[in-house]
Amino acid sequence: MIRKFALAGVLAAGLALPAMALQQETTPDPVTTFDLKNGMQVVVIEDHRAPVVEHMVWYKIGSADEPVGSSGVAHFLEHLMFKDTDNMKSGELSATVAANGGQDNAFTSYDYTAYFQRVAADRLGLMMKMEADRMTHLRLTENDIATERDVILEERNMRTDNNPRALFTEQMNAVQYLNHRYGVPVIGWKHEMEELDRADALNFYHTYYAPNNAVLVVAGDVSPDEVKALAEQYYGVIPANDNLPPRLRAQEPPQIAARRLTYKDARVAQPYVSRSYLAPERDPGDQKAAAALYLLAQILGGGQTSYLAQKLQFDSRVAVFSGAFYSGTSLDKTTFNLAVVPVDGVSLADAEAAMDAALAQFMQDGVDPDQLARIKLQLRAAQIYERDNVAGIADRYGRALTTSLTVADVQAWPDLLQQVTAEDIMAQATKVLRPEASVTGWLMRGEAPEGAQVQPVSQLPMQQEVTQ
């Protein structure tokens, strides 16, 4: 599974919460963390409301760590991890989870690969036994390789090549990053995926799949002591890989030239303008810029009451949708994104001009203090509700710990968001919204390529694809 996640829903929940509850400082997540002796990090999130558990193993390895020319191998290996091991038959792990009434899956992104099962809490040991087994005992037959390569190629075909928006986003990323591997799609370039072989997958597996490169996250009806005992039993016996390579990636040179691209496709039902700016990410102990950018995205384009929506959808009525997106949970430099979908009859040139005029006006107007206060209130509310969703918390820690952040950084984040000032936001807007570091893209209705079927693209670009 290639991971995408929507930012849109995050804020919706908190609106009706009584204001009183929101004045208090954030209570810390019900989280316990420790390391095993072999270097495996463990995060336990307690939630005893239901007798279920979510068991996740996150590897600090993603598509941006792949060898040159082997794009897609991280995701390919994710698929292959469901095949034969020394102790399980191909498909046995998922079948066992299902037989025990649970679900399982996995996902890959630029910075991490993760495997999870959701199952009755008394099955946790069984989950660990199977997950630990495939951490070290994966076999790979040539038959598995050939079959699963066809599967990922078909996945690319369905998710990317048959989706003009996905192709467009892929091109935007490729032009945004001049040197960094985030310019290469998580699923891989097709011509490189076709060449992936057993040696590629095994090398990647033996190099990066080890307890000292993994984070175990367990959330649900468990105690930290129980988890510790089981983790030591199943994962603690696996030796660390002493030759784990450092995570060094090629970084961007200064971005000094504004870039544009147009992608035309007969299958485009809804043309739109996309803009991305290179932007800083959350770094350990250094998350203030990211917090300000997170609020900037909410203010500019976080829903119907945002600045761009007001200007483009309600005042000038040039757009049916506008949005701003920023996640910041990324090992290296990420992007700050804008999108404007014009109403019928408004050209992309006019939509872009209106967007740039609105941005310029925003730089003059500055942050509306009422809007900022409202957004902070909504964030607090959302964070309180989020605590009911242990899977969400598990996900948050997994993503953070695989992108260089610490437990302390995760716990500091909500308060850092509350501390952001209007000045912080405008300072980041000035710093990040630089044309020289931007790509502007037009997704356009174009000529039908030979043999292509025209299909309407119904979804609006409401998801950020920083983590695909």
Added chain:
Amino acid sequence: MIRKFALAGVLAAGLALPAMALQQETTPDPVTTFDLKNGMQVVVIEDHRAPVVEHMVWYKIGSADEPVGSSGVAHFLEHLMFKDTDNMKSGELSATVAANGGQDNAFTSYDYTAYFQRVAADRLGLMMKMEADRMTHLRLTENDIATERDVILEERNMRTDNNPRALFTEQMNAVQYLNHRYGVPVIGWKHEMEELDRADALNFYHTYYAPNNAVLVVAGDVSPDEVKALAEQYYGVIPANDNLPPRLRAQEPPQIAARRLTYKDARVAQPYVSRSYLAPERDPGDQKAAAALYLLAQILGGGQTSYLAQKLQFDSRVAVFSGAFYSGTSLDKTTFNLAVVPVDGVSLADAEAAMDAALAQFMQDGVDPDQLARIKLQLRAAQIYERDNVAGIADRYGRALTTSLTVADVQAWPDLLQQVTAEDIMAQATKVLRPEASVTGWLMRGEAPEGAQVQPVSQLPMQQEVTQ
């Protein structure tokens, strides 16, 4: 030395040659080739008019073969090759060449690194002795590393960072190549050059500097037998590297989105429009597309009588310069380039529109048979005169043999150019001049960056920078 070479001068020489001499088939170059037992290729070009010799060693390794994150290491090592070896002191090789009345230098490009000396013919053995020595006995002190890293950083500063056209070209290449290493500059990204260390240089040296990865080219007053005897004596004793990695590079995905960029710099005296298209290169036994593209570049933009010059400089008078550039001697996919420098008062938008209108008109008009015949005649003439320039022939073989071509390919090339038809040229124009595979750049006069000095940029963009 970072290699650039001008295409402009190639045709100028032949204009006054009597037509009669040009009717004959090309006589083959005075070239002898053979391999040493350790796999080193040898090319000997005889020219007994003067008692001098050019001795070159070309390595099949260039910047596009560098490890990710270590851009510039090929060129860095080229500099370091003039330092201490087990048998020579730092600078001793060049001093010895000079003391013998000769000259020496070296250059690096995407696909090759080459070292050469021009000296009296009876010193050939001495040259080989020294060149063979530094092929295997390079020492590298930390002091050499620190000193020479400053030298290459200053070289980048002078050649690139103080030259808006070079910065612009660097950005154009980075946006042209979405996946291939040709998008990274030969000299390196500054932030990566700063991190280059002794281990980077030594690893690159030990991996790639070996006789089975090298081509010896000797041109001048020598006989093949003499060269063979000396080459066996000095180079033949060096063992082959049995672990030489195959030359596998990440290739481009389909290019499907037209790209643009603008680079603004206060130091720009002469704004211009640049266009590059991804284009096929010369491949072993498969050079016809490249030959057609070579002629297309001549027809469209090879001097004052070209199609673009006629349309843009003489008919509509929007441009002071226009040009088309294509070399094709490249291991992987290369570019076909256009440039238009508008007259004062004509905007870049108008210059680009005029260029695109002229291209569209050309696609309708097709190739003028008289112009094609004239260009072929000039090429024949140029090739005949080129035979007087053994350094040029040596260079031609070195570049070809380090970019996968064979001696037979080099020798077939002149006749292939003569065989190109108008239909071949239009077929390639249709295939290659696709907006989806293009980057259009505007180099513009912009705001002065802080602390920058405004300097006029006097040279026009008359060089192709395919091999930097």
